[in-house]
Amino acid sequence: MRTLTPPRPPSLPIFVExxxxxxDADHLLRLLGLERTAFRRLALNALLLCLLALLFRLLLRLGxxxxxxxxxxxxxxxxxxxxxxxxxxxHLRMYLPTEKGLQNEKKVLDRxxxxxxxxxxxVLPLLVLIHPDYIKPVLSASAAxxxxxxxxxxxxxxxxxxxxxxxxxxxxxxxxxxLTPAFHFDILKPYMKIFxxxxxxxxxxxxxxxxxxSMASFDMxxxxxxxxxxxxxxxxxxxxxxxxxxxSDYISAIIELSALVVRRQYRLHHYPDCxxxxxxxxxxxxxxxxxxxxxxxxxxxxxxxxxxxxGAEAWLKAKQGRTLDFIDVLLLAKDEDGKxxxxxxxxxxxxxxxxxxxxxxxxxxxxxxxxxxxxxEYQEKCREEIQEVMKGRDLEELEWDDLTQxxxxxxxxxxxxxxxxxxxxxxxxxxxxxxxPDGRVIPKGVICLISIYGTHHNPTVWPDSKVYNPFRFDxxxxxxxxxxxxxxxxxxxxxxxGQSFAMAEMRVVVALTLLRFRxxxxxxxxxxxxxxxxxxxxxxxxxxxERLPPRAATDPGPGPAQEAxxxxxxx
Numbered sequence: 001m002r003t004l005t006p007p008r009p010p011s012l013p014i015f016v017e018x019x020x021x022x023x024d025a026d027h028l029l030r031l032l033g034l035e036r037t038a039f040r041r042l043a044l045n046a047l048l049l050c051l052l053a054l055l056f057r058l059l060l061r062l063g064x065x066x067x068x069x070x071x072x073x074x075x076x077x078x079x080x081x082x083x084x085x086x087x088x089x090x091h092l093r094m095y096l097p098t099e100k101g102l103q104n105e106k107k108v109l110d111r112x113x114x115x116x117x118x119x120x121x122x123v124l125p126l127l128v129l130i131h132p133d134y135i136k137p138v139l140s141a142s143a144a145x146x147x148x149x150x151x152x153x154x155x156x157x158x159x160x161x162x163x164x165x166x167x168x169x170x171x172x173x174x175x176x177x178x179l180t181p182a183f184h185f186d187i188l189k190p191y192m193k194i195f196x197x198x199x200x201x202x203x204x205x206x207x208x209x210x211x212x213x214s215m216a217s218f219d220m221x222x223x224x225x226x227x228x229x230x231x232x233x234x235x236x237x238x239x240x241x242x243x244x245x246x247x248s249d250y251i252s253a254i255i256e257l258s259a260l261v262v263r264r265q266y267r268l269h270h271y272p273d274c275x276x277x278x279x280x281x282x283x284x285x286x287x288x289x290x291x292x293x294x295x296x297x298x299x300x301x302x303x304x305x306x307x308x309x310x311g312a313e314a315w316l317k318a319k320q321g322r323t324l325d326f327i328d329v330l331l332l333a334k335d336e337d338g339k340x341x342x343x344x345x346x347x348x349x350x351x352x353x354x355x356x357x358x359x360x361x362x363x364x365x366x367x368x369x370x371x372x373x374x375x376x377e378y379q380e381k382c383r384e385e386i387q388e389v390m391k392g393r394d395l396e397e398l399e400w401d402d403l404t405q406x407x408x409x410x411x412x413x414x415x416x417x418x419x420x421x422x423x424x425x426x427x428x429x430x431x432x433x434x435x436x437p438d439g440r441v442i443p444k445g446v447i448c449l450i451s452i453y454g455t456h457h458n459p460t461v462w463p464d465s466k467v468y469n470p471f472r473f474d475x476x477x478x479x480x481x482x483x484x485x486x487x488x489x490x491x492x493x494x495x496x497x498g499q500s501f502a503m504a505e506m507r508v509v510v511a512l513t514l515l516r517f518r519x520x521x522x523x524x525x526x527x528x529x530x531x532x533x534x535x536x537x538x539x540x541x542x543x544x545x546e547r548l549p550p551r552a553a554t555d556p557g558p559g560p561a562q563e564a565x566x567x568x569x570x571x
Contacts, residue, residue, distance in 0.1 A: 068445075069123065075443045076125055079117035082108045090119030097266070099528040099538070106457060113460045115436070126447050128425075130454035132461060132482035133437045138428050138448050139484065139492035143172055146428040148494070149447050153427075155261050159289050160355060161348030164497060174335055176497070179349060182329040183497055188504060189400045190323040191235050195508040196397045198231040201244050202509075203516055206545055214547045217522045219540035220369050224509070225362040229254065231505065232357045236326040236350055237299050253291040258359060260285045262532045292354075296347045303327055304343065326353060353498065360422040361502045363534040364488075365509055366541050367420035368413050370527065371468050372510070373519035373543045378470060382409045383514045396515060398508050406507055409514075411470040413506050417488040419468055424453040424531045426490055452487055453531070461485045518546040 025044040029036045085091040094104045095118065108116060114131040129135045138146050147168050160166055164175055181187070202223055210216045226244045229251050233239050241248040260281055264270045276282040307315050312332065319328065330346045341349070372379040389405045390396060403410075427449050434442040442448060457465040461481065462472070472479065489496035496502070513519070521527075522542040530536045 072125070072443050072446065075441065076117055076127075076446070078440050079115055079127060080112050081117045081119075082112070085119050088122060090121050090124075092120060094118075097531050099530070102453070102529055102531060105451075105454060109454055109457055110459060113458055114438075115440075124447075126449050127442055128449045128451050128454065130451045130458055132455060132484035135450045135455060135487070135491075136482075136484050137434050137436060138430070138442070138450060139487075139490070139494075141428075141434060141492070143493055144169060145432055146430055146434070146448070149427040149429040151427070151429075151447065155264050156355075158285070159257050159261075159292065160352045161344065163348035163352030165352045165356060167348075172494075175341075175345070175349065176493075178333040178335055178341065179330070179497060181333070182326060183500055185400075185500070187324065187329060188501055191231075191501070192398065192400050192504065192508065194231050194234045194323070195505050196512065198227050198234070198244070199509050199512045201230065202227040203512065205244060206517070207547065210545075210547060215544055217525075217542050217544050219542050220366040221362065221536065221540045224365045224369075225255075225358065226251075227509070228358040228362045228365070228505070229354075232354055234325075235323075235501075236353055237296075238323070238325045238327075239299070249291055250295045253288040254354060254358070256284065256288045257292065258355070258533065260288070265532075292351060293347065296350050297343065299327060300331075300343050300346050300350070303331055307331055326350060356496070357498055357501070359534045360496075361505055363420075363422035363536065364413075364417055364502065365506050367422075367535070368416040368506065368510055369513065369519060369543060370521070370541045371416045371419070372412060372514070373521045375468060376520070378412055378468075379514060379519060382406075382412055382510070385409055386511045386515050389511075390515065396512065398511055400504075402511075403504060403507050406511060407475060408470065409507060409510055410503075411473040413503070413510060414473040414486070415468060415470040418456045418462070418472070418486055419465075420529075420535055421452045421456055421488045422534045423488075423490070424535055425449045425451045450487075450490075452490070453535075455485065455487060516548055518548055520544040520546070 025041045025048070026036055028044055029040055034040060082091060082094060086093060094108075095101050096104075109130060112130075114129075114134050116128045116130065118126050118128055120126060129138060148166070153166055157166055162171065164172065164179065167175060205223070206216070206218060209218075223244075230241070230244050233241055233243070233251070241251060243251040263281060264276065264285075270276045270279065270281065277286065310318065316332075327346065327350060330341055330349060334340055372382065385406055385408050389398075389402050427447055429447050430442050430444055433444050436442065456462065459465055462485070471477070484491055489499040489502075520543065522544050525539060525542040527541055528538040530538045
């Protein structure tokens, strides 16, 4: 009689057996074709334990991130969202860098007036602050509590280095203190001659391109951008490249770098450096950075050698009668301990000033000229004011003290900067919880976007915000507004250090332009806004520029605005 053997217990699932074999040192050695020795078993077991520990640590970290993200999402539920976003793109489709994107933002502003929660993709929440009372806690916070966010500025680092725009903490504080004297009025006053000269060059080019005619159409962005680059190169380096007439390698590189940074922002696959610098754009970016850095470094090293050779006193004496440029001021700058800026620090600050100074000023100037062309009554009032200042002078040249004699022109510039701020937003990452006026809290780690455009167009702050009305800034009729209602140069500890420089240059260029030309909008070319690093347009700002007769430029007589305001003849 056959004896029945007891049934074997069911075997482990194949997957589990495979996993057990995978963790077995002998099995792995056999798979690798290696002799099984005690040392190899011990080494392989140690390696497997390390891998398991690493995997466990990664899973633990991922769990913590997921938990922190979940808690942040719960804390953000109190903030309103524009609408249900796309499951993958979030609200990106609403906030495109186009005219339509700005129109969508305006629609949101008409419904939400303080703070808006938007999503970039499914995992990146952004709080957009659009009211003075709500941007105050963030902008007034120290640079340690609300530093600039790397996510939006990191693409500029290879070009600008660790200058004021991108530096943080103690280094930023030290550089800010050392650079502040470079923008003192006594340093800025001699730059007026440069602003006048560069404006003259641009206007001479316009006259030459008009030929025998009295009017032509020009793209303001193109011409004004070259003019601001020309003036900055003279103010920073005392170098005349004649770039308004013929492009130099240095100026071409700066223009190319600005364009490449913007292009990279809208190509997600170019975000990782390891991919970007293997593309054609990445190689062009590196070449352009090399051109800019080489030029700046050569100027700094040459000045440094001269300073050491002659000594500070003799070097300054040799500079008498000439304008101290930005590099000169930085070479002489010392902190509280008597330490100087390194050549690398000076290069970063000079490159930052060239980038920030030319793009933002050219945007602001182009939009001012557009508004004055669009509203001829304001243009004429500005012209009369400027002609009054220039009355009796042989030279059409503005001096520093003349700037205070242009109140209405300044009002027009300020209103244009409100309506078309060159920088539409700035970003901050909160390193601690920040409490808002209504008691809600911005959680630690969240990126805040201070929407300058949104604040300037907030209907609860600026009634009829779409209307261009310079009298909002009439110094004789001050309006009750928060100081943070108008922030074209940002505000708080990290506000724009060069705003006095920019305002002086804009007033000079606007004044001399209106003194010599009459502007009108070219109706054949539609202006469509395009917010990038600065507020540009899709196809430029084309204006009709009409040459004024020399007599009208020097001896105006009563203009249309004066005639309109003249009392009636009682006879």
